[in-house]
Amino acid sequence: MERTIGLVTLIAVLVAAFALTGSTEPTTLRLTWWGNQTRNDQTIEVIELFEKKNPGYKIKPEYTSWSGYWDRMAAQAAGSNLADIMQQDFKYITQYAESGQIIPLDPYVNKGLNLKDVEDTFIEPGKINGKLYGVNLGANTYVFAYDPAMFAKANVNEPNPDWTWEEYLDTCKKLRKGLKMFADNELGFATNNISGLEHYVRQRGQQIFDPSGKKLGFDPKLFVEFYKMDLDLTKDKVFAPPEVRLEVTSVENNLLVTKKAAMSSVWTNQIVAFNNAAQRPLKMALFPKDKKQVKEGTYLKPSMFFSITKDCKNRNAAVKFIDFFINDVEVNKILKAERGVPISSKVRAAMASELDETGKAMFEIIDLAGKHSSAIDPPPPAAFKQVIDVLNDVHYKMLYKVITLDQGAKEFFDRSNKILAEAL
Amino acid sequence: MKRLKKTAGSVAYHGFILLFGFFMFYPVMWLIASSFKEHAEIFQNAHSLIPNQFHFENYAQGWKGFGGVTFGTFFKNSFIISSISTFGQIFSASLVAYGFSRIKFFGKKFWFKVMIITMLLPGQVLQIPQYLLFNKLGWIDTFKPLILPSFFAGPFFIFLMVQFIQGLPIELDEAARIDGCDRYSIYFRIILPNIKPALITAGIFSFYWTWNNFLQALLYIQTIEKYPASLALQLFSDPTSVTHWGAMFAMAVLSLVPIFLIFITFQKHLVEGISTTGLKG
Amino acid sequence: MRNLLSKIRDTLNNDNLAGYLFISPWLIGFFAFMVIPMGLSLYLSFTRYSVLTPPVWIGLQNYKEIFTADPRFWQALKVTFTYVLGAVPLRLIFALFLAVLFSQKRALVGLYRTMYYIPSLIGGSVAVAVMWRQLFGVYGALNSALIKAGLIETGFGWNTHPKTALLSLIVLAAWQFGSPMLIFLAGLKQIPASLYESAAIDGANWWQTFFKITLPMLSPIIFFNLVMQLINNFMVFTQAYIITGGQPFDRTLVYILYLFQKGFTYSQMGYACALAWILLFIIGVITAFIFKSSAGWVYYESKGDF
Known part of the structure; x- marks a missing residue:
């Protein structure tokens, strides 16, 4: 009997203790992102800094690799179990916003979420149907990375910001002749990517997608012109053949890195990775201009976003963390612009003095791109990923000569338009 | 005679298994060799089974994991x-x-x-x-x-x-x-x-x-x-x-x-x- | 008291009750973890479901579209059947052949078994993908060897060329034959030695022994491996996903890869569920056929009457 009483008392004490600690429990937020060892470690360091500066808050990190990230997000969304803050991507944000999985942040702008030091061009891309769903984590743009030593060896001039498509093709041919190797993996971002074509289409004042999102929004003639450049120069071995391109699946086996090509199209936030992998100094150049261009093709793109999900209970706390992430100088010194160039002008100015060579080059090219760019197109429709896959499919069929260029254009437009029309 | 036949059979058995086994095992050796290579070398010196230099620090860096775990x-x-x-x-x-x-x-x-x-x-x-x-x-x-x-x-x-x-x-x-x-x-x-x-x-x-x-x-x-x-x-x-x-x-x-x-x-x-x-x- | 105990014992030994008691772990698991998810997936196959928004009932529309307006479905079927026809026989033959070699009592045989089994332990990780690309890539080991031997002049993209990409996946499958091999080894071990002894007394040679004793006694295991290899290879996913991703232009688009793309990449989970139930039907028919045929070629010491 005594033992029973003892046991009951013990349990009562434990329960009370548990209840008490429960009442002083810190505000806990779940934060999820995809990344690699570097990004994971840096982000965790930022979390520790946040917790130190804000006692009473706890951030629980949940990270995976890119390849598993969206599977997990889909399952969590279905179970209403999303993390409070999620890293978002340009390809996915529309779908998440339109389905109500992430919430508009407009009520918090400058009321918790300080965007006073951020230019509009950096805020705009996070808006869907006029509402802000994602806070841009870094400015990004597509450029060419090239090996200046190879250019010198082939006796070819390095590109200037105003070079044209003709000059670009000419440069590639000369590189091939002078170096007896590929000038590039492919025509700038023509493979496995829609950015090259998009650049070309934008220069002519058109858009990949019709504003309705229900069909493609450009002249098929532009498709033919653009891919003709790629196919012609692939035939002359200026660009790598399809079987080689298909093998380029990571930064480390990119042909520029493995010294089989003199240049490669890259995103600016990848330049650190390219420099590390290539182990030789690389430089960056903007994409070419078009003689007939009606506007600049280049645009600044968000590398990724932070969004707050509908499952988040303590939204003010989540906002507080995002605000800290983008505006705190110390944070961004830890992050070293690994997610792209910081969007706050104040942060950029504070970081400028401490940058290494690569960091400086990245800040400079974003600055330069800003001067040679026009506004980004509205976020793509949710069926975007399917359209890219169709493009890829058609492109390789043309490269392997299963279909002609004209057939390719027709197939790309037919299939894409069908997909876009049927998508909800 | 019988013994000779048995020895011949044995040689054929082991010879075949080792030869075929080389093809089976080559990729595994490649994997192990790569774990000691510097990452550029994994892609640029792909078919070599002997790393230019043994990078044991790959193991240290890997073991370190993420964010202290x-x-x-x-x-x-x-x-x-x-x-x-x-x-x-x-x-x-x-x-x-x-x-x-x-x-x-x-x-x-x-x-x-x-x-x-x-x-x-x-x-x-x-x-x-x-x-x-x-x-x-x-x-x-x-x-x-x-x-x-x-x-x-x-x-x-x-x-x-x-x-x-x-x-x-x-x-x-x-x-x-x-x-x-x-x-x-x-x-x-x-x-x-x-x-x-x-x-x-x-x-x-x-x-x-x-x-x-x-x-x-x-x-x-x-x-x-x-x-x-x-x-x-x-x-x-x-x-x-x-x-x-x-x-x-x-x-x-x-x-x-x-x-x-x-x-x-x-x-x-x-x-x-x-x-x-x-x-x- | 004693009476009660023996009564309980009798009841427990009643065939029906004992049967259900023994299979209860699976039966409970089936009702707890499978019935609802399977039912849900069947229901979802009649809906449009993006995962992010609630499903909308659309009746047979998914099925109708799959059969009448989806060339990629037929392409995926074609690729998958080709893959199965290549991979399954290769794996089974290698596995059986080597299991027979490795079941002999000889020096080093334990080491050999391990050597041949390790490739299967590696499974389908990112490391395998990189390895396979490096071995069979344009600048890979196979090409360097062929170039040195003077057989070809420039590297060939075994993994990426439309003519050979699927073949390269089949070779990978053949390389990882460790699981069926291990099962064959276990099966061979179970064959009573007395059978071999009496065959030796009768003066049977190796081939006679193999066909008269080994094969029939192993037939339940051959049957198992055949059924499981068919099922698993129809559902091959990881290898294709990490090595070719269906490239080039769907030449290696195995069925599950297509299903995965639809369900997860394109957020058409309803459509993916319909694809899954169609595959279930296809494999089901093939499996049923093999089960039916097994009466003619599988020998059981004690048939469990199914």
Whole structure:
């Protein structure tokens, strides 16, 4: 009997203790992102800094690799179990916003979420149907990375910001002749990517997608012109053949890195990775201009976003963390612009003095791109990923000569338009 | 003459197995060599099996893990999950297999068919529904979804053991029954010892399938400290940015070691000695 | 008291009750973890479901579209059947052949078994993908060897060329034959030595022994491996996903890869569920056929009457 009483008392004490600690429990937020060892470690360091500066808050990190990230997000969304803050991507944000999985942040702008030091061009891309769903984590743009030593060896001039498509093709041919190797993996971002074509289409004042999102929004003639450049120069071995391109699946086996090509199209936030992998100094150049261009093709793109999900209970706390992430100088010194160039002008100015060579080059090219760019197109429709896959499919069929260029254009437009029309 | 023939046969046997074995084993050696290479070398000096320089720091960098959680933790988690599941799997599957192969009961054919059919539906479409189920049960971010289902006998293992039990003569059971054994002691005393090779095979499979299982862990485990090694291995790679190939290969090789050891320990039971299974029991 | 105990014992030994008791672990698991998810996936196959928004009932529309307006479905079927026809026989033959070699009592045989089994332990990780690309890539080991031997002049993209990409996946499958091999080994071990002894007394040679004793006694295991290899290879996913991703232009688009793309990448989970149930039907028919045929070629010491 005594033992029973003892046991009951013990349990009562434990329960009370548990209840008490429960009442002083810190505000806990779940934060999820995809990344690699570097990004994971840096982000965790930022979390520790946040917790130190804000006692009473706890951030629980949940990270995976890119390849598993969206599977997990889909399952969590279905179970209403999303993390409070999620890293978002340009390809996915529309779908998440339109389905109500992430919430508009407009009520918090400058009321918790300080965007006073951020230019509009950096805020705009996070808006869907006029509402802000994602806070841009870094400015990004597509450029060419090239090996200046190879250019010198082939006796070819390095590109200037105003070079044209003709000059670009000419440069590639000369590189091939002078170096007896590929000038590039492919025509700038023509493979496995829609950015090259998009650049070309934008220069002519058109858009990949019709504003309705229900069909493609450009002249098929532009498709033919653009891919003709790629196919012609692939035939002359200026660009790598399809079987080689298909093998380029990571930064480390990119042909520029493995010294089989003199240049490669890259995103600016990848330049650190390219420099590390290539182990030789690389430089960056903007994409070419078009003689007939009606506007600049280049645009600044968000590398990724932070969004707050509908499952988040303590939204003010989540906002507080995002605000800290983008505006705190110390944070961004830890992050070293690994997610792209910081969007706050104040942060950029504070970081400028401490940058290494690569960091400086990245800040400079974003600055330069800003001067040679026009506004980004509205976020793509949710069926975007399917359209890219169709493009890829058609492109390789043309490269392997299963279909002609004209057939390719027709197939790309037919299939894409069908997909876009049927998508909800 | 006879001896000469035997020697020739032996040379042919070993010669063939070693030659063919080289092709089997070359990729494995490549993997191990790569774990000591600097990451640029993995791609630029791809076919060489000897690294220019041995980079043991790949192992140190890999082991360090992420945000202070080392691979020690990840391997410990994998070990807990794999060993408990394997125990559950072998135990439950052998029970069910005995029921299917030795007992006549109403609805047996039906249930056996149902069991086979459950194997035919691609797991990918069960992911979301199962997530919802485990979420309702409050099992998310625990080992439960990874461990508990194995206590309810996987169809593959049941079917495997059913085939082995059907290979045992029924006279074994009957002799035991005459000696006064009921069904339950027949299962323990006759069936289990006689399907030892099948149990070992099942154990090896169950262990390393669970060990390599990445998708379930990806969906159900959120906290880094609870990640098994299979999931942690994926964290090195980022196709759009730096992938720490050296560290990844080092940990991939290291994560082969436990399943390799399990295999070596148990494989000898698969052939050692000649089977004594017979009417004597 | 004693009476009660013996009564309980009798009841427990009643065939029906004992049967259900023994299969209860699976039966409970089936009702707890499978029935609802399977039912849900069947229901979802009649809906439009993006995962992010609730499903909308559309009747047979998914099925109708798959059969009448989806060339990629037919392409995926074609690829998968080709893959299965290549991979399954190769794996089974290698596995059986080597299991027979490795079941002999000889020096080093344990080491050999391990050597041949390790490739299967590696499974389908990112490391395998990189390895396979490096071995069979344009600048890979195979090409360097062929170039040195003077057989070809420039590297060939075995993994990426439309003519050989699927072949390269089949070779990978053949390389990882460890699981069926291990099962065959266990099966061989179970064959009573007395059978071989009496065959030796009768003066049977190796081939006669193999066809008269080994094959028939192993037939339940051959049957198992055949069924499981068919099921698993129809559902091959990881290898294709990490090595070719279906490239080039769907030449390696195995069925589950297509299903995965639809369900997860394109957020058409309803459509993916319909694809899954169609595959279940296809494999089901093939499996049923093999089960039916097994009466003619599988020998059981004690048939469990299914």
